[in-house]
Amino acid sequence: MTKTLIKFFPFKQIDDFCTEMAYRKEEKYTKEMDEKYGDYALEDDDLKFIWGVKSWDDLSGSEANLYTMNDIDITYDKKKKEYMLGIETAYAFKDYASERNYLKRLLKDFEKYMDDKGLCKFMTRSLFMRDPYTNITANSIEELYVDFKIFVDGFCAQKRYEGELSDL
Structure with a gap:
């Protein structure tokens, strides 16, 4: 022992x-x-909480903030002067369709936030003469949105299992 x-x-x-x-x-x-x-849970010397959707299994009892478990959130890094996108991935889904539905729901939540704030969802992003990957950090929320949309659309379009087709 x-x-x-x-x-x-x-x-x-x-x-x-x-x-x-x-x-x-x-x-x-x-x-x-x-x-x-005013509220340490929304802002401190390093970070500022911009927006988020709290996870169903967060037990804090408070609105989404820097310290809650959020399915999706946007935080501003004051020192680096960039926005960061956070996605909760600590879930075990029963199948690929459930994974896709989760990401699509997050994208819809992000789209609603963009609409509510009057932000542009139709910004284009060139992959040529740039790094051909999607980021979780960006100089603007619009850039974060475009990268997340590219990620979700690409994830949902892939053929994961033999015989399974995407529904895009």
């Missing part, structure tokens, strides 16, 4: 002390960000 050292004196006390110090440091930072930006 294996025992960990953490259970024994003085290791337990050292661990408790380190945990308490980390908690206090985080609490102080949270308070500073609340005072500076």
